[in-house]
Amino acid sequence: xxxxxxxxxxxxxxxxxxxxxxxxxxxxxxxxxxxxxxxxxxxxxxxxxxxxxxxxxxxxxxxxxxxxxxxxxxxxxxxxxxxxxxxxxxxxxxxxxxxxxxxxxxxxxxxxxxxxxxxxxxxxxxxxxxxxxxxxxxxxxxxxxxxxxxxxxxxxxxxxxxxxxxxxxxxxxxxxxxxxxxxxxxxxxxxxxxxxxxxxxxxxxx
Amino acid sequence: xxxxxxxxxxxxxxxxxxxxxxxxxxxxxxxxxxxxxxxxxxxxxxxxxxxxxxxxxxxxxxxxxxxxxxxxxxxxxxxxxxxxxxxxxxxxxxxxxxxxxxxxxxxxxxxxxxxxxxxxxxxxxxxxxxxxxxxxxxxxxxxxxxxxxxxxxxxxxxxxxxxxxxxxxxxxxxxxxxxxxxxxxxxxxxxxxxxxxxxxxxxxxx
DNA sequence: GCCATATGTCACTGGCCGGTGAGTAGAAGG
DNA sequence: CCTTCTACTCACCGGCCAGTGACATATGGC
Numbered sequence: 001x002x003x004x005x006x007x008x009x010x011x012x013x014x015x016x017x018x019x020x021x022x023x024x025x026x027x028x029x030x031x032x033x034x035x036x037x038x039x040x041x042x043x044x045x046x047x048x049x050x051x052x053x054x055x056x057x058x059x060x061x062x063x064x065x066x067x068x069x070x071x072x073x074x075x076x077x078x079x080x081x082x083x084x085x086x087x088x089x090x091x092x093x094x095x096x097x098x099x100x101x102x103x104x105x106x107x108x109x110x111x112x113x114x115x116x117x118x119x120x121x122x123x124x125x126x127x128x129x130x131x132x133x134x135x136x137x138x139x140x141x142x143x144x145x146x147x148x149x150x151x152x153x154x155x156x157x158x159x160x161x162x163x164x165x166x167x168x169x170x171x172x173x174x175x176x177x178x179x180x181x182x183x184x185x186x187x188x189x190x191x192x193x194x195x196x197x198x199x200x201x202x203x204x205x206x
Numbered sequence: 207x208x209x210x211x212x213x214x215x216x217x218x219x220x221x222x223x224x225x226x227x228x229x230x231x232x233x234x235x236x237x238x239x240x241x242x243x244x245x246x247x248x249x250x251x252x253x254x255x256x257x258x259x260x261x262x263x264x265x266x267x268x269x270x271x272x273x274x275x276x277x278x279x280x281x282x283x284x285x286x287x288x289x290x291x292x293x294x295x296x297x298x299x300x301x302x303x304x305x306x307x308x309x310x311x312x313x314x315x316x317x318x319x320x321x322x323x324x325x326x327x328x329x330x331x332x333x334x335x336x337x338x339x340x341x342x343x344x345x346x347x348x349x350x351x352x353x354x355x356x357x358x359x360x361x362x363x364x365x366x367x368x369x370x371x372x373x374x375x376x377x378x379x380x381x382x383x384x385x386x387x388x389x390x391x392x393x394x395x396x397x398x399x400x401x402x403x404x405x406x407x408x409x410x411x412x
Numbered sequence: 413g414c415c416a417t418a419t420g421t422c423a424c425t426g427g428c429c430g431g432t433g434a435g436t437a438g439a440a441g442g
Numbered sequence: 443c444c445t446t447c448t449a450c451t452c453a454c455c456g457g458c459c460a461g462t463g464a465c466a467t468a469t470g471g472c
Binding site for chain 4: 009010011012046047049052053
């Protein structure tokens with residue numbers, strides 16, 4: 001009946017992992033407003049003292065989350081990107097925009113971090129934000145590859161605007177389900193947004 | 207020496223106005239995270255009990271702020287919009303986008319409300335958010351006027367995306383001064399963003 | 413002048429927060 | 443068996459919060 005390997009009651013590694021997982025869950029599910037030492041400890045089922053001992057408090061915990069965030073790219077982006085060699089720059093950016101939209105829609109943790117960045121400026125949040133930004137940049141660069149944007153277009157700023165519009169829409173959809181008069185609830189709503197997005201991208205990149 | 211009209215020590219109207227002004231200042235300057243009964247009372251220099259009596263607590267206070275928000279349009283938008291009759295729809299949207307950008311950059315209160323919408327979903331915030339959304343919609347409609355968008359373009363969704371990109375950029379600039387790898391600090395940064403924005407608008411609206 | 417009421421203040425409760433020092437219990441080594 | 447170290451828990455602190463009931467004082471009608 002008994003497992004040969006009993007659950008060790010005292011296992012620092014396991015406890016650290018439990019705390020980190022609890023922290024990510026609290027942030028993703030309850031939001032950054034409710035995120036705190038007490039909430040994480042409660043969710044992890046251990047005393048908050050352990051968070052101070054193992055992670056050095058909230059800031060250390062956020063750094064640990066930030067480190068994990070590097071894997072976001074691998075989790076959400078198709079690695080091989082097969083057949084991409086035949087795309088124009090506009091096609092590439094369209095694909096990137098749609099991937100970013102779906103990735104953000106599927107990942108509440110990253111959404112919360114994105115919202116947190118806009119709400120507060122503090123050292124821990126800045127670090128977390130930087131980790132996300134770095135992951136995002138490496139992702140864009142990886143996809144950009146060999147293709148060159150059309151001349152006369154500031155691709156960096158333009159792409160930032162496109163990413164910005166997507167992020168704002170997704171964040172607004174979660175809290176209010178709408179933005180600037182349009183609804184953002186059903187799959188149909190998102191399809192309309194996707195096609196408008198495609199038009200914008202191809203409009204600017206030809 | 208004495209003024210003929212002495213300052214009345216007990217003046218409900220004046221006190222209400224002082225509380226409302228204090229609330230707006232707290233929200234605009236300290237952010238929604240620090241916004242609360244105590245903070246507002248402290249800033250207004252009166253007891254928090256008065257906030258409960260005169261406004262019915264935080265939610266009533268937020269509704270009062272929302273009502274004031276209707277004047278946002280009048281404050282920031284040139285009323286006559288002279289010479290607009292000769293613009294194309296693309297020119298119109300370009301003008302609208304740039305106006306919205308500058309208005310948001312200049313108004314910390316509205317920025318905070320916009321950020322609050324993204325951070326929290328609660329009844330009071332929802333109402334405040336609706337007031338802002340309504341003001342925004344009436345503004346767009348007023349400017350839209352007689353011009354029709356090109357056929358085959360979903361102008362509502364497209365415009366929402368443009369507004370979203372601007373809002374995200376402005377909110378990000380305040381807390382972190384950057385977004386998606388671009389800097390958002392100097393006037394030059396914003397000029398680059400403005401020209402990219404123009405290109406996008408004219409790209410999609412021809 | 414007198415009193416009712418509107419206006420404003422004070423003191424308090426209960427709850428949650430981040431943070432800390434002291435104590436407990438299991439595991440490892442002799 | 444006994445010590446020693448490590449993992450872990452408990453109880454507490456001060457501070458801030460929202461909210462409330464009791465109290466003080468000015469104002470205006472009579």
